[in-house]
Amino acid sequence: MASASIKIPERMDLTTLFGFAQEVDYYAMHDRLQLEFTSSNTFFAPFSMLFIACKLKSLRNSNPDLKITCAGHQLHAYPAHMGFFKLLGVDHGRDVGEAWGSENYLPITELRKDQLYENPLDQYQEIPDLIQRTADRLALVISRDRRANGDMYDVLSYSVREVMRNVFEHSGATTLYYCAQFWPRSNKVEFAVADFGMGIRQGLGTNPNFRFATDKQAIEYSLLPGVSGKTHLPRTSNTWFNSGYGLYMTNRLARNGGNFVLASGTTAIHLSRKTKNNYRTSFPGTALRFNMDVNEIGNVQKRLAEFRADAAEIARSIAGSGNRPPSAMSLLLRRDYMPG
Numbered sequence: 001m002a003s004a005s006i007k008i009p010e011r012m013d014l015t016t017l018f019g020f021a022q023e024v025d026y027y028a029m030h031d032r033l034q035l036e037f038t039s040s041n042t043f044f045a046p047f048s049m050l051f052i053a054c055k056l057k058s059l060r061n062s063n064p065d066l067k068i069t070c071a072g073h074q075l076h077a078y079p080a081h082m083g084f085f086k087l088l089g090v091d092h093g094r095d096v097g098e099a100w101g102s103e104n105y106l107p108i109t110e111l112r113k114d115q116l117y118e119n120p121l122d123q124y125q126e127i128p129d130l131i132q133r134t135a136d137r138l139a140l141v142i143s144r145d146r147r148a149n150g151d152m153y154d155v156l157s158y159s160v161r162e163v164m165r166n167v168f169e170h171s172g173a174t175t176l177y178y179c180a181q182f183w184p185r186s187n188k189v190e191f192a193v194a195d196f197g198m199g200i201r202q203g204l205g206t207n208p209n210f211r212f213a214t215d216k217q218a219i220e221y222s223l224l225p226g227v228s229g230k231t232h233l234p235r236t237s238n239t240w241f242n243s244g245y246g247l248y249m250t251n252r253l254a255r256n257g258g259n260f261v262l263a264s265g266t267t268a269i270h271l272s273r274k275t276k277n278n279y280r281t282s283f284p285g286t287a288l289r290f291n292m293d294v295n296e297i298g299n300v301q302k303r304l305a306e307f308r309a310d311a312a313e314i315a316r317s318i319a320g321s322g323n324r325p326p327s328a329m330s331l332l333l334r335r336d337y338m339p340g
Helices: 014-027 046-062 077-082 084-088 120-124 127-143 150-171 200-205 215-222 246-255 300-316
Strands: 003-007 032-036 067-071 105-112 175-183 188-195 259-272 276-293
Touching (some): 014 046, 014 276, 046 067, 046 084, 046 175, 046 276, 077 084, 105 127, 127 150, 127 175, 150 175, 150 188, 150 246, 150 276, 150 300, 215 259, 246 276, 246 300
Parallel strands (some): 003 032, 032 067
Antiparallel strands (some): 105 175, 175 188, 188 276
């Protein structure tokens, strides 16, 4: 029986986190893997928790005989409460989605595509409308008061909708996992989402105009306006057609005082207002994070208008984008704002 132990990093910076994902691949075909939590000072933010848990879950999915155990994990009440251990396969703490959540956090939660259909009339709605309903609810939990914290609510509702659309419309996955945290003292919010779908390179490759040799190329192009695995297809909706603008708009919003992280396959990218960093990693499917400073959000409608002008210029220069204009809902926050 092949067994091994691996230390959970004390520091959860992106270099360490993405390197850890590569390291655990070495143990993929072992029978037993023990995770050693050697420090009580490890800070688990939403993305680091979700990324590690989903990575280890993927090992178990590919090797059902793998048994994961932990040592020293009793010192970490927060990830236990958030569902971290149960997601990676260790019987400790709350189950995925069990914690109620509060005005400061959303626990690790599984969302299946079929759960979007809540009543019989939903079958006549478009999927993005159903995703919008879920995004509005999650935004309200974190923002607490839609009137008092309108900008925060708007940016969360918009961004959560777009990243969830990206999963259910492009990855082929029927399930995603998400979690979030708001830190009132610093007035910052972090949202993380992950799926075990086909990944960005394969997803874009369904469009013959966007077939790339590496994950790095695919990830970088995926964040440009007009780039999508479906822009070559006929429109099926005047409101929600895939224009390839949603993820571009979201990463621009996040970088306005915060940062944006996207990992898929062998590559991850980190973008802030002035910096761009690439990393080597290993993740089946896609993991995404946006981290925002609420003080820097401003009026979201005005921000989107600014980004739309920039996007139009960029899209015109991208071969294969079809110069398709952005869909109405990639630019507007919710149907509430649509005229007429």
